[in-house]
Amino acid sequence: MPQSEFELIDRYFRRCGAQRADVRVGVGDDAALLECPPGMVLAAAVDTLVEGVHFPRGCRADSIGHRALAVNLSDLAAMGARPAWALLALTLPAAEERWLSEFTAGFAALARVHEVALVGGDTTQGPLTVTVTLMGPVPAGAALLRSGASVGDALFVSGTPGDAAVGLALEQGRLEGLGQAEYLRERFLFPTPRVALGQQLRPYASGCIDVSDGLLADALKLARASGCGLEIDATRLPLSAPLRALGTERARAFALTGGDDYELCFTVPPQQLARLHAQLPPQQWGYTRIGSMRAEPGARVMGEAGELPLPTGGYDHFAQA
Ligand SMILES: [Mg+2]
Structure with missing residues (x-):
């Protein structure tokens, strides 16, 4: 230049x-x-x-x-x-x-x-x-790592994952006719990194990763680094109202596999849960328990009527059900 x-x-x-x-x-x-x-x-x-x-x-x-x-x-x-x-x-x-x-x-x-x-x-x-x-x-010695989770730890996510991926689809004209489109676009264009939450979690969380590639994929990275597996209860996924408008199945698929959310996915040992909830009230800090870490490697997603098929990397968010 x-x-x-x-x-x-x-x-x-x-x-x-x-x-x-x-x-x-x-x-x-x-x-x-x-x-x-x-x-x-x-x-x-x-x-x-x-x-x-x-x-x-x-x-x-x-x-x-x-x-x-x-x-x-x-x-x-x-x-x-x-x-x-x-x-x-x-x-x-x-x-x-x-x-x-x-x-x-x-x-x-x-x-x-x-x-x-x-x-x-x-x-x-x-x-x-x-x-x-x-x-x-x-x-020194206090950083949160992906490798710190143990079997039995509770699994949490902040915010409402899936919104940014829907926002990107709206931005690219791949999805139309959705209410609160401006809110969803904003979630992609101007994500809110959970800087304060990350620092506050240091005394309680055993493991932590940020959700950039999709909740399920990133939670699995955390589980693998910790030498365990995980189970997500799909009925507990925090879905925003505009995302729920897509229908439960598609909304859950976006929440599990959509990228660009920049939320935190973290684990907390059972003996720390009471202190966590007292010191960082979930409603105030915007996080939700979505499952647990388990011994069997890999991921299991449970729905109302039992285990759900895992959404894969090739899952088409935009296919009509
Ligand atoms: Mg990251």
């Missing part, structure tokens, strides 16, 4: 997000210098969003900025870490001032909410691709 375009980008990114006292050197030198508090370890995550793969072509720029940070905030939330510092690598077809201003508005608004400072970045010319690296401290 010509020098003036670099200057343009510099203008948009130099003061983006929160200002933090623990940033000794931020944007503008060869590397950032960051202070990690004593007794803490650093959680670090990176995610790339590619146009046409992770968001539709022509997607609004403020959503791309929001989601690029949200997916990483969700990963840090799943570790119980407090987000602090972000790095942004941006590949752009052209440095359009309007696009950059909307993109940074979406990124910066979410960054300020979670007190994240943008401390460095890189720009290149090419097909639209956004990579964000996010780092943040977590007390």
Whole structure:
């Protein structure tokens, strides 16, 4: 890109997000210098969003900025870490001032909410691709891991999974005639990473993962990492009212296999359940028990009348029943 375009980008990114006292050197030198508090370890995550793969072509720029940070905030939330510092690598077809201003508005608004400072970045010319690296401290030995669950632990999910996948389908015109379409679109375009919940869960949860690829697939990753299996009670799945309008069977399939929710799926040992419910009331914190961990590997989904066939990766959400 010509020098003036670099200057343009510099203008948009130099003061983006929160200002933090623990940033000794931020944007503008060869590397950032960051202070990690004593007794803490650093959680670090990176995610790339590619146009046409992770968001539709022509997607609004403020959503791309929001989601690029949200997916990483969700990963840090799943570790119980407090987000602090972000790095942004941006590949752009052209440095359009309007696009950059909307993109940074979406990124910066979410960054300020979670007190994240943008401390460095890189720009290149090419097909639209956004990579964000996010780092943040977590007390040593206290991070939530996928591998910590045990047989008998209760299985929970936050929010109402499935909404984002329906929102994406609406956004792409693959689904029509649904009430509260705007709410569902928003769930895809502006997901809410469960940053506070992740940190609050540290004393209670035995295992945690964020739901990016679909609740069932991600819960299975947690179970495999923990050396156990899981059972989900489909009648307990927290389905939003707009999702329920699709009919119970399709709504459950979306909730189990739809991606892009950025909710937390976590396990809690039976002896911690009373304290969990007392300290983090489920209605206030927005989470629901959906099942349990069991010894037999793999997943089992139970319905009203017994075991249900597992929705597979190839399940067609859009096929009419
Ligand atoms: Mg993740």
